[in-house]
């Protein structure tokens with residue numbers, strides 16, 4: 001049996017999680033809620049994170065962005081490069097999808113209006 | 116001179132939520148004064164996610180969280196004066212402000228809500244040997260450069276202080292291509308949230324050195340390196356533990372302090388412990404009709420609580436404007452063992468159910484959080500750990516408050 005220990009990042013409480021892996025079976029300990037259990041399992045199988053960064057618009061303004069779903073942790077740097085290399089239309093506004101499917105099922109969306 | 120019902124100083128999350136709450140409680144003649152060119156306060160530069168979990172049950176970024184409240188203000192057509200700095204307020208609620216259109220002007224309000232937020236402490240930067248080369252920033256200033264202006268303050272970075280803003284910037288600058296070498300914390304514990312240690316440091320293998328401080332900054336024009344030492348229990352550097360790190364940038368993240376210069380001009384009494392105004396549960400200060408909320412009152416960890424507190428202040432200010440001052444008896448709330456500050460510091464005996472917020476002075480294991488009054492324990496709760504970085508609460512019911520005979524003392528005791 002393998003065991004993994006880490007901190008849950010799903011909310012400010014930050015529970016100390018332990019995942020015990022018995023073959024394919026995962027048992028989560030230390031979580032206070034369901035969210036934590038889901039996070040723990042995923043963290044063992046394929047860790048994912050939400051990326052937040054900024055992009056530039058065609059007219060040189062800045063717009064804050066995020067991935068609307070967590071994406072592979074190991075690909076974070078690659079995605080940040082990809083996001084930064086693109087220019088956003090100047091009329092973009094908060095909530096707009098700026099890059100579709102940067103990873104299966106995850107889009108990059110605007111989290112602010114251009115400034 | 117213009118007369119208004121309610122003046123709100125500051126258009127950050129506290130000012131916005133206070134305005135919406137006052138409006139919904141029947142006060143329409145409101146003006147929000149904001150010195151920047153946009154609403155949202157410091158949240159505009161906090162582009163990371165994790166805001167709003169308590170309030171909206173989803174993880175928003177700072178600007179997204181702010182936007183929900185900005186929309187609320189716009190929908191209600193509440194007047195906002197942007198790029199307008201309030202210079203002075205008096206205890207008679209006369210406000211002096213300045214902007215480029217009107218110059219210096221005055222407004223008289225029936226009630227005022229202070230919502231000016233906080234600024235970063237710079238104290239930690241003072242006692243370090245070496246000249247002052249370029250490349251030394253507060254973490255918040257670096258956050259502004261990277262997220263608002265879009266440029267990087269440096270390539271090889273060390274961070275002094277493990278506050279959340281420093282941790283968030285460690286990740287942010289790493290993702291933007293900088294090499295963040297280490298975070299040094301003077302205390303034996305981190306002042307940041309555990310999740311930020313996990314997702315901002317551990318994820319990128321950035322080491323956190325507890326009980327360490329920077330003793331020397333090297334470089335003439337630009338920072339070229341630093342020397343750090345381990346510190347003893349009295350926070351004094353231990354000889355022989357010096358380590359050298361190459362870097363071109365040093366960020367300080369040594370805490371926030373309420374911005375109360377204006378409160379002083381209005382004779383608002385401040386607490387030396389919380390560094391904000393002394394208030395009752397309605398968030399009214401010692402000056403009748405002047406209320407305070409958000410980081411100007413106490414430095415909050417979570418913006419969700421800022422909004423909650425601002426709504427209390429907004430509602431109280433509207434009650435004050437509509438019904439005048441209710442004179443009721445008050446009892447004080449005091450800091451007991453291991454408690455750094457409490458808020459509110461006063462309770463009206465006719466108060467509704469009230470949450471008392473407080474912070475502990477140091478990390479405590481297996482603690483009993485207690486409220487005592489007149490020799491009796493009126494609230495008690497056990498907790499595995501309490502840390503200074505996280506605000507704690509004690510809930511007192513209306514019944515308990517009305518039965519109070521003297522001051523309430525909040526303590527955190529270890530068996």
Ligand SMILES: Cc1cc2nc3c(=O)[nH]c(=O)nc-3n(C[C@H](O)[C@H](O)[C@H](O)COP(=O)(O)OP(=O)(O)OC[C@H]3O[C@@H](n4cnc5c(N)ncnc54)[C@H](O)[C@@H]3O)c2cc1C
Pocket residue numbers: 124125126127128129130148149150151155156157158161199200201202230231232233234235254255256258279280283371374377408409410411415416417418421
């Ligand atoms: C650099 C920094 C980074 C932070 N990062 C985080 C974070 O990542 N997560 C988190 O939960 N919290 C963070 N905080 C805490 C955050 O400030 C609060 O959660 C929240 O923004 C407080 O809201 P507020 O409205 O009280 O203050 P603020 O957001 O600071 O808003 C105060 C507003 O008042 C205006 N103002 C001040 N004085 C005047 C004047 N005289 N006249 C007119 N307007 C005035 C300011 O321009 C500002 O817009 C951070 C704080 C700082 C300083």
Ligand code: SF4
Pocket residue numbers: 008009010011012013014015030031032033034035036037
């Ligand atoms: S397990 Fe639940 S309560 Fe604990 S940190 Fe994760 S999300 Fe928060």
